[in-house]
Amino acid sequence: MNAHTLDGRVEIEHRDETFSLVRTSTRAWAITDATGTRIGHLTIVSPEGEEHEPVYGIHRDGDLSDHPQGSDWEGLVRALVNEVLDERGAP
Numbered sequence: 001m002n003a004h005t006l007d008g009r010v011e012i013e014h015r016d017e018t019f020s021l022v023r024t025s026t027r028a029w030a031i032t033d034a035t036g037t038r039i040g041h042l043t044i045v046s047p048e049g050e051e052h053e054p055v056y057g058i059h060r061d062g063d064l065s066d067h068p069q070g071s072d073w074e075g076l077v078r079a080l081v082n083e084v085l086d087e088r089g090a091p
Helices: 073-088
Strands: 009-014 017-025 028-032 038-046 055-060
Touching: 009 073, 017 038, 017 073, 028 073, 038 073, 055 073
Parallel strands: none
Antiparallel strands: 009 017, 017 028, 028 038, 038 055
């Protein structure tokens, strides 16, 4: 999927919860949980990678360590959501 798929607001259902991506700039989206709490953000690291698709980076709010990157933005978001849900003890 490309950045055009991410225009405006996108909702992702994952592990029985809804998470939203809301565009905050031309190259960034906030990731929020169902309560509206921001858990991280997705950015375009490069508009065109090796496979001629955008390369995305995912960042958890408050985490300054290295972050995963790739062209599968949805997979990156789901991995972050898994991390957050595991910490919350969600099924």
